[in-house]
Amino acid sequence: MKNMSKKIVSIVMIVIMLSITGLSQAESDLDTQKQENNEKITEAQEQKEEVQEQKNQTIEEVNQLSEQITQYQSQIAELDNQIEEANKKIEEEEANLKKAQEDYDEQQDTLNTRIVALYEAGETSYIDVLLSSDSITDFISNYYIISEIAECDLELLEKIDNQKKEIEQAKVELEASKNKLTSARSDKEKVSQELKTAKSEKDQYVAQLSQEEQNLQAQIDELREANVSIDQKIRERQKAIEEAKKKQEEEEKNNGNSNNSGSNNGSSSEPSNPSSAGFIYPVPSAYSRITTGLYYSNGSYHGAVDFGSGGISGQPIYAVADGYVVIAEALTTSYGNYIIIEHDNGLYTLYAHGQPGSIAVKEGQRVKQGQQIMRVGNSGNSTGPHLHFEVRTSPGLYNNRVDPRKYLP
Numbered sequence: 001m002k003n004m005s006k007k008i009v010s011i012v013m014i015v016i017m018l019s020i021t022g023l024s025q026a027e028s029d030l031d032t033q034k035q036e037n038n039e040k041i042t043e044a045q046e047q048k049e050e051v052q053e054q055k056n057q058t059i060e061e062v063n064q065l066s067e068q069i070t071q072y073q074s075q076i077a078e079l080d081n082q083i084e085e086a087n088k089k090i091e092e093e094e095a096n097l098k099k100a101q102e103d104y105d106e107q108q109d110t111l112n113t114r115i116v117a118l119y120e121a122g123e124t125s126y127i128d129v130l131l132s133s134d135s136i137t138d139f140i141s142n143y144y145i146i147s148e149i150a151e152c153d154l155e156l157l158e159k160i161d162n163q164k165k166e167i168e169q170a171k172v173e174l175e176a177s178k179n180k181l182t183s184a185r186s187d188k189e190k191v192s193q194e195l196k197t198a199k200s201e202k203d204q205y206v207a208q209l210s211q212e213e214q215n216l217q218a219q220i221d222e223l224r225e226a227n228v229s230i231d232q233k234i235r236e237r238q239k240a241i242e243e244a245k246k247k248q249e250e251e252e253k254n255n256g257n258s259n260n261s262g263s264n265n266g267s268s269s270e271p272s273n274p275s276s277a278g279f280i281y282p283v284p285s286a287y288s289r290i291t292t293g294l295y296y297s298n299g300s301y302h303g304a305v306d307f308g309s310g311g312i313s314g315q316p317i318y319a320v321a322d323g324y325v326v327i328a329e330a331l332t333t334s335y336g337n338y339i340i341i342e343h344d345n346g347l348y349t350l351y352a353h354g355q356p357g358s359i360a361v362k363e364g365q366r367v368k369q370g371q372q373i374m375r376v377g378n379s380g381n382s383t384g385p386h387l388h389f390e391v392r393t394s395p396g397l398y399n400n401r402v403d404p405r406k407y408l409p
Helices: 002-120 126-131 136-206 211-255
Strands: 290-292 305-307 316-318 323-330 337-343 348-354 372-375 387-392
Touching: 002 136, 002 211, 211 323, 211 337, 337 372, 348 372
Parallel strands: none
Antiparallel strands: 290 305, 305 387, 316 372, 323 337, 337 348, 348 387
16 A cells, blocks of 8 residues: 555656646747747848838839939920921021022122123223213213222122122031031930830839839829920920010000009908018918928929818919919819919929819919919819929929928918
């Protein structure tokens, strides 16, 4: 019986020891598993950071290529201008050359006729004509006639000589214009190829972005495309603006006061203190909160600020300072209804996405600070009612965009 008790105690002790050993092993296994999980979490976090870094790098590549594409498109537009100007100049120079050649041929025919007449007159000379005079009156008359003939002969020879020089100069200028045209066409072909390559590279990077990022990029690209043609319109309309300025200055001088050539439809901004740049807010103060700054959420350059507070739809848009309307246009894409104003301080402002039919000014019109020019809307490439507002330095092109917040109150 005593031996049996010892065996039972021994068995119990063995079971307890085995249990303790098992628990220790289980605890050890749990610690090992926990450590492995922590390592996996760290590894996953590192991978996440690496993916985010790659994503940011991809977006940066897209932004850089987009800038290159815009520059290439602007270069092509400028080269198209050069080609058009060169073609016009060639047409003018060819017309001038043709006219000079016709005048030269006409004068040459006159000279040939004169030479033939002299030849047919034989040995008769001016002195013979003078000596054959019957009287003093006849002598003076013959002398005057001879003098006029001699002077005409000299003028004819001088005119022919000048025409020959003009023809030679016209040929040189024509050749220079043709060379410039050839060079511009060659440059355009080169830039067009670079543009094609940049677009292909950009498409590869864009394909790596999420659908939301791709949609935003498409919106940005559309604005960039629109601005290439808008830049061209700005260049074309500068001359009209200069003429409008001169006309306005003459009217003010004649009237002896400042005359607003446009109507503000009885609507003006709320009283506000202009900024140091002389600008007021382009919307009523209750809606002057900026909802999007100089950069989009994906890091792309916005180049503008958006005013998009609740209830802003239909609110008036004001000219932030005196100036002339360069463009007032309604598009179905990109900016939608938009207006560009050149201000007296040399800055330009752009107002976009206005309500259809709400543009209250016209190109070339003089506007006053606080004058209503449009209403806030959702036209063009827009995800909701807001005012897209840009400030640009001279000459008011897309690449001249600056931070509007530096110029607002």
